[in-house]
Structure formats: structure tokens, C-alpha cells
Amino acid sequence: MAESFRYIENWRGIVGEDGLPNLLVIDVRPFQDYCKSHIVGAVNLCLPSTLLKRSTFTLDRCIATLTSEEKALFTKYLQRDMDNLPTLIFYDSCTESSDTASLSISNLSSKFVNTQTWKAPLYVMQGGFKEFELLHPAHVETGSHASMPKVMVAPCRETPSSDQPPKIQISSLTHFRLPDTSNTPFFKSRHHEELLTTRPDSTLHLNTSITTPDTNILPSWLFNVIGSDLGASVLSSKFNCLQVQERERLNQALTRHCQATPSPETPYFSAGVELGRKNRYKDIFPYEHSRVKIQKYDAEDNELDQEESYINASYLHYPGSENQYIATQGPLEETIGDFWKVAYDHKIPLILSLTAQRENEVEKCAPYWEPGTYSSNGVFINVEILEQVDNFKLTEESSCECCARWIRLKIGDRPTHDVLQIQILSWPDYGALISSKDLISLAFLKRHILEESGTCDVPTIVHCSAGCGRTGCFSAIDVVIDLMLSNVEQDDEKDLAYDVISEFRSQRVSMVQNLRQYILIYDTILMFRKSQASSEYNGNNNNWIEDKYDIFNHFIEEKKSENKGN
Structure with a gap:
């Protein structure tokens, strides 16, 4: 978790020409939990799993359901070249490993993986928000206003250049895992x-x-x-x-x-x-x-x-x-x-x-x-x-x-x-x-x-x-x-x-x-x-x-x- 924090801290200091960070932290918990407390600058994306599990519910359709502020944020990111899209870090309450990644993370991350319009690294924060809040309480905020990510720069750390992203081994960030599809039913319905x-x-x-x-x-x-x-x-x-x-x-x-x-x-x-x-x-x-x-x-x-x-x-x-x-x-x-x-x-x-x-x-x-x-x-x-x-x-x-x-x-x-x-x-x-x-x-x-x-x-x-x-x-x-x-x-x-x-x-x-x-x-x-x-x-x-x-x-x-x- 300490290394994941340094990773977020360093990357948040790197911004693109559009003024947006080259790293986007996504909170997949329910909105009421997000409002109580969340990582500074994190964006809340919590959509019904019944929608996320639909193969026809693409990333574009996910974005279309968001608030106007969140929609504007992703629209601005998608105006970038494919190679300059931000790295994504997802977190829920308490994911410990790729084997225990929540369905919210698995389903939402799969939308980014299965689209041709978003090609950038995706990670899941090990330990989730509960562990982050314990270790880094100063970098947690409350309220529902943080729909636009903030640039979080370490006060006593040299900001890396945008051409040289920090080479930190992220042992406490685990790649997403796609959802188990072994129970795909014969009868397909929203139910x-x-x-x-x-x-x-x-x-x-x-x-x-x-x-x-x-x-x-x-x-x-x-x-x-x-x-x-x-x-x-x-x-x-x-x-x-x-x-x-x-x-x-x-x-x-x-x-x-x-x-x-x-x-x-x-x-x-x-x-x-x-x-x-x-x-x-x-x-x-x-x-x-x-x-x-x-x-x-x-x-x-x-x-x-x-x-x-x-x-x-x-x-x-x-x-x-x-x-x-x-x-x-x-x-x-x-x-x-x-x-x-x-x-x-x-x-x-x-x-x-x-x-x-x-x-x-x-x-x-x-x-x-x-x-x-x-x-x-x-x-x-x-x-x-x-x-x-x-x-x-x-x-x-x-x-x-x-x-x-x-x-x-x-x-x-x-x-x-x-x-x-x-x-x-x-x-x-x-x-x-x-x-x-x-x-x-x-x-x-x-x-x-x-x-x-x-x-x-x-x-x-x-x-x-x-x-x-x-x-x-x-x-x-x-x-x-x-x-x-x-x-x-x-x-x-x-x-x-x-x-x-x-x-x-x-x-x-x-x-x-x-x-x-x-x-x-x-x-x-x-x-x-x-x-x-x-x-x-x-x-x-x-x-x-x-x-x-x-x-x-x-x-x-x-x-x-x-x-x-x-």
C-alpha cells in the first residue's frame, strides 16, 4: 500500500497538455460511501452490476449514463491520442488480491479492456479504500464534489518529466481480473x-x-x-x-x-x-x-x-x-x-x-x-x-x-x-x-x-x-x-x-x-x-x-x- 501511494503521488504530479493528470483514480463503491470519504480527487463510477454485466453495455454507454461533469471529463480524455490516455487505478472497499476483486471492479474494468477507444494500463489497489484510509488519512476527503480529478503533487519530491514515468515496482497494485462467466445462463434477461x-x-x-x-x-x-x-x-x-x-x-x-x-x-x-x-x-x-x-x-x-x-x-x-x-x-x-x-x-x-x-x-x-x-x-x-x-x-x-x-x-x-x-x-x-x-x-x-x-x-x-x-x-x-x-x-x-x-x-x-x-x-x-x-x-x-x-x-x-x- 505504501508503494501504491507513492505511485499515485508521483503520477498525479504529471499532467497532460489539457491540464488533466495522466493518472485517473476511480472509486467503484456506492455513491453514499464515496460521499462519506474517498481518495483526494478520485472519481466515483458506480453503475448497477446488471448493466455492467451486459456485453452490449459498452464503455461509451457507461460514459453516457454519467453526470454531466463526469461525462465531460471522459470526453476530454478521449480527445487525447491513444498513447496518451491516463493510467487507471480502481479501488473498492477492501480488495486484497486479483482472486478477490469485487464484481464492481471486474465488470467495470472489463469495459475499458474490451473497447478500441481506450488503451492504457489498468490496476486495482490492493487493500482497497479501508487500508488506504488507515495509512494515508491526510489524502482522504469527504463530499460529492470531487468529480474533476485534482493534481496531487508531493510537496518535497521532484516531479518526474512526462516523458519518463516513475519506474516504481507496484507490488501492492494488482491487475484486474475479468468476471467468472461459468454461470452464463441460457435464458438471457435483465434479471x-x-x-x-x-x-x-x-x-x-x-x-x-x-x-x-x-x-x-x-x-x-x-x-x-x-x-x-x-x-x-x-x-x-x-x-x-x-x-x-x-x-x-x-x-x-x-x-x-x-x-x-x-x-x-x-x-x-x-x-x-x-x-x-x-x-x-x-x-x-x-x-x-x-x-x-x-x-x-x-x-x-x-x-x-x-x-x-x-x-x-x-x-x-x-x-x-x-x-x-x-x-x-x-x-x-x-x-x-x-x-x-x-x-x-x-x-x-x-x-x-x-x-x-x-x-x-x-x-x-x-x-x-x-x-x-x-x-x-x-x-x-x-x-x-x-x-x-x-x-x-x-x-x-x-x-x-x-x-x-x-x-x-x-x-x-x-x-x-x-x-x-x-x-x-x-x-x-x-x-x-x-x-x-x-x-x-x-x-x-x-x-x-x-x-x-x-x-x-x-x-x-x-x-x-x-x-x-x-x-x-x-x-x-x-x-x-x-x-x-x-x-x-x-x-x-x-x-x-x-x-x-x-x-x-x-x-x-x-x-x-x-x-x-x-x-x-x-x-x-x-x-x-x-x-x-x-x-x-x-x-x-x-x-x-x-x-x-x-x-x-x-x-x-x-x-x-x-x-x-x-
Whole structure:
């Protein structure tokens, strides 16, 4: 590590004619870790592994997803001659050798190796940021502003000429290692590109602090995942098992004849594959046995055909829990009417939207909540917003951006139907950047609204963009909390979270899309179990919400009146 520091120190003093250093240090850790502290002048490049693993996601496409400052930096570097491009040094949290290089480093470095536009030496810092910070604290900074690399010149060292780079043997810098491709699946989708390699990523682990007294209140299945590395090995292995099971299920579903009786044991795809224009993503479609079908308007009408009844949505339920869900994609502009028709037909009381309308200038969900009239198979649904709160918080200290809307639906001369939408605006696609406290509070808010309005027996619509990753993550957490609160005796040895996700995946593809989301589920359950065992726990995590935001009480009172009228 000492030699790697001298190497960085010397090279940072060498700049090109464009004023940029001839060495670029790249931090591949999550952005929140980078903001806490990073090597002076390092640039943060942390992209979803699901994107980096795609062979079609080239270096140019990586650069295109960066912020304007970072994009400008690489654009300026690429204006240089090929022979004058900067040497790259990658670092993560704690890589010790090429054999233990994290997937983030392996996947990102491969983009530079496999392009014709960037030919320069690449290295990985041995020991990662943790060791660097211990040995050289004066060369660590905080904040998110260091997008342009700084020239770091040693104060008492002669700066080498640009023609003679320092000849230092870099024993503590190890070359990158390309990712293990032995698990390349037959079925290719955005979901299966998250299949793990045979070595776990030690940087992905549980973050909930667990003390010795805490372990006494944990069920055996939850205690057993922690281990000596905060769950990194066990959870990686469990998630990999889920991925292998899913791959086998999907391969069978794609080859099974569609005239077979659809069931969780014999799933197949039918309408979803044929009606691709109604799907937001080309590789996410519902199993036939669990797909939601749009209902006809009148009993005397002809039955809707496969195209007319199709919506990319699935019923979700876990045996033993009373919770019911309709998991669906973020509606497309042309399927908003179908979305509202399903909500009206099922008398849905609550919609949990776990995505913003747009993310990085890409639409993730059409704004179906906007007032107007939408059509589904010639049936016109009028949408009206009765009340809206734009900046409500799930917890007092929450930084999560949320919005709540009380929406009224009207079809012809039929009775109106009211639905409450809660939208999470700051949980990114593929991501786990939401606090466990917020997820617990959201689960309790959902529970409170359904219980108080007398609608526990009706499904809740949950969607993100594809209706898989964030949707599966929240729904799994919600079910496990529900089972922990119930009086139903559970098998103390059975991994409840794993079993719920496995069951959900038999009902909709790709539920919980990546390892970060999978770990977030266990982190959240650990936090809930700790709070449940505390002396301050009163069985309700969202009492304060009732007093602070009138929209929830107004909606509940309206639902109670509606139920009395029926």
C-alpha cells in the first residue's frame, strides 16, 4: 500500500497538455460511501452490476449514463491520442488480491479492456479504500464534489518529466481480473444477468448492527445468516440458489406447450410473449397461471379475447399470510386505461408506486395519476385527484421523497371508487438506496390503512418500473413482517425471507432482482425484529402519521362510509 501511494503521488504530479493528470483514480463503491470519504480527487463510477454485466453495455454507454461533469471529463480524455490516455487505478472497499476483486471492479474494468477507444494500463489497489484510509488519512476527503480529478503533487519530491514515468515496482497494485462467466445462463434477461459468480462479493453484507443480546431475540433462520462476515457468504449463496431455480423455471416455461394446464408447477408464458407492445420491458412478462385479466364491462358482453384482457400484472400471495398483492409494471401511456380498469374492477383501496415517473431522463412509469379520461377496450375511466400531499415523510428523520394522492375513479353511471396512491420518488431502479426504517414504516402505514378502512381482504397494487425488483423487495418485507406479527406458529429453522421470495418468483418472474435488494430485505427484517423486541414497541410504527397528515384519515373515513352504504 505504501508503494501504491507513492505511485499515485508521483503520477498525479504529471499532467497532460489539457491540464488533466495522466493518472485517473476511480472509486467503484456506492455513491453514499464515496460521499462519506474517498481518495483526494478520485472519481466515483458506480453503475448497477446488471448493466455492467451486459456485453452490449459498452464503455461509451457507461460514459453516457454519467453526470454531466463526469461525462465531460471522459470526453476530454478521449480527445487525447491513444498513447496518451491516463493510467487507471480502481479501488473498492477492501480488495486484497486479483482472486478477490469485487464484481464492481471486474465488470467495470472489463469495459475499458474490451473497447478500441481506450488503451492504457489498468490496476486495482490492493487493500482497497479501508487500508488506504488507515495509512494515508491526510489524502482522504469527504463530499460529492470531487468529480474533476485534482493534481496531487508531493510537496518535497521532484516531479518526474512526462516523458519518463516513475519506474516504481507496484507490488501492492494488482491487475484486474475479468468476471467468472461459468454461470452464463441460457435464458438471457435483465434479471439473469445478476447471476453471481462462484466467489461472494465481500463488500455486500448486512448493515444492521447486531449485538450479542440482540441474537437472543432472533429466530434461528435469521441468526444463521449473519455468520462472521455479516451475511456476505450465506446471503450470496442463498441468492445464487434462487437465481439457479429461476433460470430452470424460466427455461421450462419457455419450452412448455401452452396447452398444458398452467400452475406454479407447470408455468408457461402465453399472452405476455405475444403482446410485447403492452410490456414495458421485452423480457418481463407474467406467467399464465397467475396473470391478472381485465374483466368485461357488462355480464352480457362477449368474453374479452387474449389481447383485450391482457395487462402485465400478476397476483401474489404467500400461504399463511392474509396479504394479497397485484404486482404490475409501471403503466405505459397506452395502458393507463387498462391499469385503472383493473383497479376499479378489483375495488383496489391502495396503490404503492415505488418509482418516480422518470429516472436519468428515462421514463419508468407513465403519469397515470394525472386527472383525465382514459380508455380500456372502449370503456372510459375518469380520473380525479381529490387531495394530494407532495412532501410527506415516512419517518420523522426520513430523507425519502414521497407523495400521497387520494384519487376518485368514475366509469359511466356506475358508483365512483376511491383509491389512495402512495408514491416513493427516490428509490432508484435496481437499487437498495432506501432506509430499512422507511420500508418498515411503509409496511405499517399500508397495514393501518387497510385495517382501518376494512379492506384487508382486497389486494394492494404494488408496482415499480418492471414490477419485479423493488416490488418484490417491499412485498417480501411486508409478508415477513405480517407473519412475525401473526399468532401463527412458524418453523424456527425455515428461512422465511428466502421461502417468501421463492414463492413469489413462482408467481411472477424476477421478484427481487439483485443481491443488494436481497440483502436489504434481511437488513429490514433484522431492524424490525430488534424494534419489536424493544421496550418502546407498541405494535404500531406509524401512530404519528395519523396526526400529521389528514389525507389518510380523510380517505379512511370515506371508505368507512362507503362500506356502511354497502
